[in-house]
Amino acid sequence: MVVKDEALLAHINRLPNGRTTLRNLTRELGSKGMRREEVERSVQRLARKGLLVELRNNTFQLASKAREFSAGTLRMHRDGFGFVILDQKPEGLEGDIFINQDDAHKAMHGDRVLVRIGRIGRDGKANGDIVRVLHRANQQMVGEFRITRRGNFVVPYDQKIKQWIEIPEGMELPPPHVNPDRVGQTEIKADKVEDINGMMVTVEVLDFPDEDANGVGRVIELLGFEDDFGVDVEIMIRKHHLPHHFPQAVLEEAHSMKRDFGPAEWEGRTDFRDYDIVTIDGESARDFDDAVWVEKLPDQSYKLQVHIADVSWYIRPGSAIDEEAMLRGTSVYFPDRAVPMLPIELSTDLCSLRPNEERLVLSALLHIDHKGQVLAQDFTRGVIRSRERMTYTNVYKLLEGTPEEQADLRDRYAPLVERFELMKELALVLNRMRSRRGSIDFDLPEPIIEFDTFGEMVGVSRGPRNIAHRLIEELMLAANEAVATHLQAKGIPSLYRIHEQPDAKRVAEFEEAASKFGVSLGMGAVPVKKYRNTQSTRDGRKIRRDIVINNPTHTVTSKNYQKLVAKIEGKPEERIVSYLMLRSLKQARYSNDNVGHFALAAPAYTHFTSPIRRYPDLIVHRILTGMRFEEEYLKQLGEDTSFSERRAAEAERELVEWKKMRFMSDRVGDHFHAMIISTTKFGFFIELEELFIEGLVPIDSLPKDRYMYNEFSRKIVGERSKRAFSVGDKVQVALVKVDLYEKRLSFMLVTQ
Incomplete structure (x- = not known):
């Protein structure tokens, strides 16, 4: 049994x-x-x-009955102490468990540990000590190989891992091997140990460090020197433990897959090949997993077809490709390359909806009224032949470009112009429907790293989010929601994309911060708890004040957030308040327990539209086409794929920040035009106008006066000159320091 x-x-x-x-x-x-x-x-x-x-x-x-002990994840601080983030907090505990510097060395950053919890103080805080390591997070790690008088060591790149790994004699050079999946790099070889001094390497830990001894390991891979082209990506892949080498069995399965399609594969499928269906993606995209078509009916309703690559038809459960895809969980997209979830034979060829080629799809067919409500829906396997591989840029120019741009593109895509206009029309209808029910639309720009023809970084810009992006976003949201609603109504166990109600404390903390900008969510919450907070001023004085923690879970809704987003739109404080709002919300995740999606104000939502790059979408495809899974399996899968998603997002974000720092490290002393985006008691943060890069101007660096932060006006004001700096002000600054470890830029004000 x-x-x-x-x-x-x-x-x-x-x-x-x-x-x-x-x-x-x-x-x-x-x-x-x-x-x-x-x-x-x-x-x-x-x-x-x-x-x-x-x-x-x-x-x-x-664990729920073992009040003295609990399990969690150790997060180290750069100064050597750490915190254990508990899986289940005992009653009365407000934060994480503090681990002092001596005890923290029993484990490594990221390890799952069993911790003994000390007495919980009146402030809700507690210390603890590590009893044992439950699971090691760093069986392998990336770091710099160093030859020292005491021997050879690898210094972990992740500076939260304080323990150096000793490399015994004879274990410094990895045996020659060929890795066909090395991302963008050829194999690096070395003849003697001295050649790799200062090089970034991957080390396998053989004995983990303890309180009395260093860890011991062997070098299994040479990555190159830190400044070498492409090594930054290799470091991030290994630091975040991203699976990146396809096993031989996976490659063999991918190579052996049938590439010629015919009537045998189309049998029982709906034939959509005569429809002028198109894909719309970014210029650099290589995997096209969604295609769309829209028609308007005489009664002013719409027919929407969303065709998604039928990845589940190719990948059988339990196959080598399936197991590897489940392990990876998601594709990871770095600025200049990707680590795909599926081998390229599938992701950019067989499954990709390339133009003018027959492709197998799983389709969502929706009938939508003029108010955006779904009147009927159907799901079927089909076959399509995409008419065009459209880009966001061209669709935007075609719909909202200059007269010259429109004339050129409308002539080029004449048979499709009406279809694009209908897509825009339907997208706006769907957006208004979502807005009426309270869906939140944060319009925060994403950084885009720019490269020259040689692959060198030349700048950072704001990623566009125009009507073409919104158009596809709305149509995909409609398809995802329709699938979730269908599975929920049928009572079929499935994997949902959920976004839970925000925590009461987080919302109360946001309200306190937002009040400094004169705005509020306006949810009329009921206070349930009061605690005393102590803050220090610059001159060392202590200020104590009572802070009320509210319980907004019964009163705060997505409409509260939606109205505030609209209220601050276009204002200088929009960026910082939007960021604070995001911090007050929980992270969306995958779960078999459907609790709805708070930000979208959707009772049921899932991910269906990207099975080439997300494993949950592949599972939803299987469920939609008749496969059934036990709830316990789906629960575990939700936890695993949520972790994979967070891991990928961290790696992507960190690499972008690292590239920004490296790019700016050669620009110390340069002057820039900037705008103040937030003010604090220790200075103001600015964003460079020429580049989508942020940094800090410390308050003690401001010239010719002593400046103080006024909490109520949110301004930094000079005591004598009364010169004030506030959000939205334009300033000229000079770059003073680049902190590669903290990934921070420090600027000074240029006297004007």
């Missing part, structure tokens, strides 16, 4: 104090037909998750 984790937890919960030994557990469950090996695996799985706590001598207790 298969042991289900939830059943095992329920069994332990019925025992006194929720505690038992592994021996008793295997005997009790063995009498019910459960195999010892399965019981032990389930126990270890639950212990790694933190749902069970191993006390001593194979004694386990439910």
